[in-house]
Amino acid sequence: MKKTTLPDILYSLNKIIMKKKILLFILLTQSLLSFAQIDLKKIPIVDSFRCYDFSEEALHFYFDLTEVKNSQYTYHFRYKKSTQIIDIYSNDTLNFQGFVMNVAAQIKNRKGYDYNYDYCFEKLQLKDSIATSAGKLILNKIYSSPNSNDIEQWEHNWLDCGRSHFNLKQVDEYKTKKYSCYTQQPSTVKDIANIKSAISQLDSTINSQEDFFSNFRNKLEKGKSYYLGFSIMYKMSEKEIQQLEKNKPQREYLFSMKEQIDNSLKEQLYEIYDGADFNECYCDYTFSFSKKGKLKSLKANHKNFISRLFNKDKRKHYKEAKKLLKKLNISDLKLRHGFTRSIHFYEKGYNIHDYTIY
Incomplete structure (x- = not known):
């Protein structure tokens, strides 16, 4: 049996120490990676309190954001955009602090005829220099500006095209300001221009600190749809991107043929369409044509199959739509691929739409 010497013992101890160092390094690296890849925070949107305007409540x-009117700070300004809440606060007018909160409502799953949602959000600290510049700008140029409702020439669009709302507290004074669709307002009016x-x-x-929204959007989970204030975004999965x-x-190819396909469909429909068959229809369908130029499939865009199954008029209109579209023939275009379109019938006519993502 070989005798164990002191050098042998020291060598073995050194090997154990090195293994532990390597293991510790791996664990630290994994921890750092895990921290760097932390998911955005999520919170379920309660059915009884669905709020889309970022109200203080x-x-x-x-x-858990403090309502601005109850803020402990002498100066507290909250700037609310379609996907962001930006808070700037201070106890004087010289040094401000603040944060940016990015928010999106993720469509989680369907519940009957409705959907469940999660708020996905993150809260990022602003550099003090950025917060101070923003705070002084709000105090000097926005705090005393007239509200949009007080400007006669402000065009109030019923379509939400972006919000810029403010909750402002200065000492004991609190006020709110709303400037919806401000980018579309006429700059010829002095107050509006300012x-x-x-x-x-x-x-x-x-945004001079970073492009907060773009970075947030890149972090959102793929294969999901999101409400971003006044728009909806679907973020494709890796598999969909590859496809x-x-x-x-x-x-x-289909984009290059789009105009010819649409013109051919419209010209033929113009010749054979009979509005009497679709009286009081208001029906939506998605249809596909094969590369041979003939109808391949037709799907009714109703909420569910049951709504059509037990509705005599809807069944009748579906049959009429299928009969009509079967008469169309665009084989003369000699297509290399099939295509999909949507058609909407109403009392006095129809519209064809192309929702293909080219």
């Missing part, structure tokens, strides 16, 4: 309820300039400067100041790339030649 909603921000307190969902994100407001547009001030908000634009504020956005530039905040999209794979189908690129097909999409490019």
Whole structure:
């Protein structure tokens, strides 16, 4: 049996120590990676309190943000956009602090005829220099500006095209300001021009730290749909992205043929369409044509199959739509690929739409 010497013992101990160092390094690396890849925070949107305008009550309820009017700070300014809440606060007018909160409502799953949602959000600290510049800008250029309701020339669009709302506290004074669709307002009016300039400067100041929204959007889970204030975004999964790339030649070809396909469909429908068959229809269908130029499939865009199954008129209109579309023939175009379109019938006519992502 070999005798164990002191050098042998020291060598063995050194090997054990090295193994432990390597293991510790691996664990630390994994921890750092895990920290760097932390998911965004999520919170379910309660059915009884669905709020889409970032009201003070909603921000307190969902994100535990203090209502500005109750803030402990002497100066507290909250700037609310379609996907962001930006808080700037201070006890003097020289040094401000603040944060940016990015928010999106993720469509989680369907519940009957409705959907469940989660708020996906993150809260990021602003650099003090950025917060200070933003705070002074709000105090000097926005705090005393007139509200949009007080400007006669402000065009109030019923379509939500982006919000710029403010909750402002200065000492014991509290006020709110709303400037919806400010980018679409006429700059020929002095008050409007000043407001547009001030908000634009504020956005530039905040985004000079980083492009907060773009970075947030990149972090959102793939394969999901999101409400982003006044728009909906679907973020494709990796598999869908790969499939999209794979189908690129097909999409490019169909795009090159789009005008010819649409014109041919419309010309033929004009000749054979009989409005009497679709009286009081208001029906939506998605149809596909094969590369041979004939109807391949027709799907009714109703909420569910049952709504059509037990509705005599809907069944009748579906049959009429199928009969009508079967008469169309665009084989003369000699297509290399099939295509999909949507058609909407109403009392006096129809509209064809192309929702293909080219």
